[in-house]
Amino acid sequence: MKKVFSYLKFYWWQIPLIFVLVFSQTLLELELPDYMSRIINEGILSKDIPLIIQIGTQMLLIALAVSALAITVSFISARIGASLSNRIRKDLFVKIENFSLIEFEKFTTASLITRNTNDVQQVQMIITMMLRMMISAPLYAIIGFSKAYALNASMSWIFAVVIPLLVFMIVTLFSLVTPRYKLVQTLIDKLNLAARENLTGIRVIRAFNAQPTQQEKFHDISEQVRVNSTILQQIMSFMFPGIMLIMSLSTILIVWVGADRINAGTLNVGDMLAFIQYATSMLFSFVMLSMAFIMYPRAAVSGKRIAEVLAIEPQINDPEYPKTNDCSLCGEITFENVYFRYPDAQEDVLRDVSFTAKAGTTTAFIGSTGSGKSTIVNLIPRFYDVTGGSIKIDGIDIRDYKQTTLRDKIGYIPQKGVLFSGSIDSNIRYGTVNAKDEDIVEALEIAQASEIVAEKAEGLEYLIAQGATNVSGGQKQRLSIARALAKKPEIYIFDDSFSALDYKTDAFLRKALKDKLADATVLIVGQRVSTIRHADQIIVLENGAIVGSGTHHQLLEQCPVYLEIAASQLSKEELA
Ligand SMILES: Nc1ncnc2c1ncn2[C@@H]1O[C@H](COP(=O)(O)OP(=O)(O)OP(=O)(O)O)[C@@H](O)[C@H]1O
Ligand SMILES: [Mg+2]
Incomplete structure (x- = not known):
């Protein structure tokens, strides 16, 4: 991936810009629970309609600003991702064009095609995603936690229960999923190879009535892809419900503990709701990070495959000091x-x-x-x-x-x-x-x-x-x-x-x-x-x-x- 990341230098001003935008977006977004807390505590509970309207308008403006920032960030990061993969594709192509036959035989044509298409796409996906998440996820975690802590320090023990639970679940799923992603990637390589051979050799396959054997070969690989992707999907299907469950669990915990405190008068309703939102933001940042972690190994495999091609020095090169000659009758x-x-x-x-x-x-x-x-x-x-x-x-x-x-x-x-x-x-x-x-x-x-x-x-x-x-x-x-x-x-x-x-x-x-x-x-x-x-x-x-x-x-x-x-x-x- 190092090689792939080195391409980021071409975006030396867009990337800092994204970071600044994401930073402001996250900060603004995490202001909202505070406003909500005020709208409830000062507005709704004391039935102060003008205040409700005033705070509500502010919240609306903030939400609008957040959306605008989010859209801008998506635009820029999508552009960077697409342009970066375009650069990689071009470089790969130029490199491959300069390959001598020796290098072609080493990589095989099918693999060079997959590297120049599928692998580049994987890399593009992870880069686009990382640009958006790298700043926002840690920010959500840190700010979410500190705001929640500031609101009510005595309830933050809930995090000590919920976060390990979440981490445990993500790590377990992660360790189940990663090796299989690698497997699927190599299987897709094989699938491409089989498809290519079948399509280019179609005349011979027909003439020799070899469709059944070819189909069997293809089905074998396809079946393996099916089995592994199914397992992957099945494992992943635990992920979101699991996360939602843990989040709901934390909400229940907060409400349960909070209700007592509200009764005792040490906590007000608005603060409890804000606390819930901060907790949710923080937990959600873990989910975002884990998504990146799950995608990363797959993209890293692709990045490595791209770097392999780029690192090849063709064995047939131009001399340092090329010679020319002027002959009257050339061509001996x-x-x-x-x-x-x-x-x-x-x-x-x-x-x-x-x-x-x-x-x-x-x-x-x-x-x-x-x-x-x-x-x-x-x-x-x-x-x-x-x-x-x-x-x-x-x-x-x-x-x-x-x-x-x-x-x-x-x-x-x-x-x-x-x-x-x-x-x-x-x-x-x-x-x-x-x-x-x-x-x-x-x-x-x-x-x-x-x-x-x-x-x-x-x-x-x-x-x-x-x-x-x-x-x-x-x-x-x-x-x-x-x-x-x-x-x-x-x-x-x-x-x-x-x-x-x-x-x-x-x-x-x-x-x-x-x-x-x-x-x-x-x-x-x-x-x-x-x-x-x-x-x-x-x-x-x-x-x-x-x-x-x-x-x-x-x-x-x-x-x-x-x-x-x-x-x-x-x-x-x-x-x-
Ligand atoms: N890319 C390659 N890698 C390894 N061996 C090769 C490769 N190309 C050809 N050979 C081998 O080199 C030998 C000579 O092959 P070549 O293609 O020069 O024969 P040829 O005289 O042109 O034959 P034909 O008349 O069939 O075209 C053969 O034994 C062949 O197996
Ligand atoms: Mg020949």
Whole structure:
């Protein structure tokens, strides 16, 4: 919670203001019983109507002032709470955006979402509440007690009976409730996770008729949430009646003891009623405090979860002194004895990988699934850092570039096409907001995606649905390619980006790329020999190591692994 509280510094003048307002509100409110005592003793008992009206008017004014103050306090504290959670959310989001894939894998996406929504909300609730209660509750207790004591010291022993009773009850309930709140919070995490998995995997779940098992899983967790929340509610349902009972008990005690004294003439009716009110205020302050105590642990769990995210230092950072270079033909990529191991993995996925991709040439990667092709190309935009060796672009280690400089050089087309909800136009402009319209049209043309736009009545304004469910796999890939092309980078990385394209489109696309991207360095990961055979250099991977490199014809002669792949895909004539 420390981290969360540190955000309060942004409200350095609003918070003292709240304290002053609450202070005056409480003081005024606690004046009322005195007035009531006077209205009864001096007004009603002696039937002095003008005095009753006079004191009554004063009381009314005070009550109005109290209400106005209370409303103002609520306004300000609600604003602080909402603005504070907004700040936290923003900071969390910025932090998460800067996470490298390593951190994402550590937290999981579902948990990051819960932390940025539900947890922030918990924190907002407790902050808003504390702002209002932190001053008023102790004030009620102290002033209530001292006023009651001043009114009639001999009756204050009643507090010695009632307060321990109240404290005992609150502490008991508190100790029953707190562990369960923590449990419910983690269960809600699980529930979110299950719901997310179910919703994103709905197609597969349907196709495998797995609804019953999924439902069972979900029901299990949901049931646990139900049981625990029910118990929580049941325990809590004792709270208010219990408190009311104790308060009524104290009133009865006061009236019982007071009645004797009134008879004996040592106490008057007004004072007894005032005493009751002060006692009630004081006891009520305990209730307020206990509410805060019950909510606090839950919010503290949330605060901790937020702080955990904020405290993470991303493992991939900008260098202290970033380098730049001015080259005439940029985009040469060099891998020098690169080793790589995924965080927490047991084995290296890449072993001693060295090659150079010259500017203006095409380098292709081929190899069986899991051989490390995607891993190699993902190292270039620094999604991960190498664990050994180095990668250089134009002679400078990629870790010495600013990350933005580095990524500006690269047009990356992921293995699984990703589009964002919004128009086609906004998706293509994703990396280059200021792209000219001609550039967009050209990018779509090279990517063989013009026809997708032409088919839609809305053209470029056609709205891609969330998760890009309203375009086909091949369309998604072509639009992803167009997005990278519009950026006009020096280096293109196609991670198996042609896999969902039919052979004809694949061939057209490669031809267009060759014509238009003559100066660019192109890296293509491919499964089809036909896609990559014309590359200037083909690198054959097996189990994370290079087992051959050269042109198609060289490899056919020298590399048995390549020959085997090619033989399985091409006809005898093509191989010859
Ligand atoms: N995020 C990750 N964490 C741990 N291991 C991973 C991760 N991503 C991939 N791997 C492992 O690294 C190895 C290489 O994976 P990679 O994705 O590079 O293969 P690939 O050659 O691109 O395969 P495909 O042709 O199926 O796309 C695999 O054994 C895989 O299990
Ligand atoms: Mg891959």
